[in-house]
Amino acid sequence: MDRILIEGLNIDTVIGVYDWERTITQSLRLDVTLATDIRPAAATDDLALTLNYAAISERIQRFAHEHQFSLIETFAERLCDCLRREFPITWMRLAVRKPAAVPAAQSVGLVIERGEWPDGPAGETP
Numbered sequence: 001m002d003r004i005l006i007e008g009l010n011i012d013t014v015i016g017v018y019d020w021e022r023t024i025t026q027s028l029r030l031d032v033t034l035a036t037d038i039r040p041a042a043a044t045d046d047l048a049l050t051l052n053y054a055a056i057s058e059r060i061q062r063f064a065h066e067h068q069f070s071l072i073e074t075f076a077e078r079l080c081d082c083l084r085r086e087f088p089i090t091w092m093r094l095a096v097r098k099p100a101a102v103p104a105a106q107s108v109g110l111v112i113e114r115g116e117w118p119d120g121p122a123g124e125t126p
């Protein structure tokens with residue numbers, strides 16, 4: 001199965017469990033993988049037949065400005081729900097990194113996968 005990628009998307013949002021974190025915005029860095037068959041769009045050169053990575057990136061930025069979660073877990077789960085409701089995404093992987101959270105670490109974060117992996121050649125895995 002083909003994949004559309006959005007890598008290293010920086011977003012600013014209110015996120016964190018501590019009082020001081022509720023008064024500031026912090027950066028998260030997102031990597032998004034979206035399973036799709038690119039062949040209909042490639043055959044017709046038509047953006048409407050694929051997942052528009054620009055529109056999805058804008059939606060992610062808007063989502064980040066609209067919400068103020070404590071945990072990156074909640075941010076990730078709710079963002080996947082939102083994107084899967086609004087775009088024809090059958091399967092996605094989302095990595096959320098919070099680079100400034102642990103100074104001794106380059107970044108901390110999580111990866112989740114949601115949806116059904118589309119049928120494909122036997123043995124193919126995400």
Ligand SMILES: Nc1nc2c(c(=O)[nH]1)N=C([C@H](O)[C@@H](O)CO)CN2
Binds near residue numbers: 071072
């Ligand atoms: N699994 C998680 N652990 C922690 C989170 C989180 O969102 N998920 N958040 C924090 C604090 O907000 C931290 O980022 C402040 O530096 C701690 N652990």
